[in-house]
Amino acid sequence: MIDAAGLEAMxxxxxxxxxxxxxxxxxxxxxxxxxxxxPQACEDCLAPEPIMRAILHKSLGVPESSIELTYPNQPR
Structure with missing residues (x-):
């Protein structure tokens, strides 16, 4: 179950x-x-995927191994 407060913070x-x-x-x-x-999004502001996965793990309260992460301009 995803932590709703962590999701909103992210x-x-x-x-x-x-x-x-x-x-x-x-x-x-x-x-x-x-x-x-x-369109003015800060491209340098997104952490590399491994770091973002760790941040999401802590924020959402789910195991890193359960996260399927897609960044902008990646196919679904």
Whole structure:
């Protein structure tokens, strides 16, 4: 189960840098998609995927191994 407060905090943090966060849970997997919400988004503000996965693990309260992370401009 995803920590709702942690999810909202992540959404707020990413939105400040011009990104949107979509999260869904299915069969023990957590699909996380980060997309550009603002054409002026700070490209350098996104942490590398391994670091972002660790941040999501702590914020969402789910195991890192259950997170399927998609960054902007990556296919779904």
């Amino acid at each position: 959404r707020t943090t990413l939105a400040a840098d011009g990104y949107a966060l979509e999260v869904s849970e299915n069969d023990g997997r957590v699909a996380v998609r980060i997309s550009v919400a603002d």
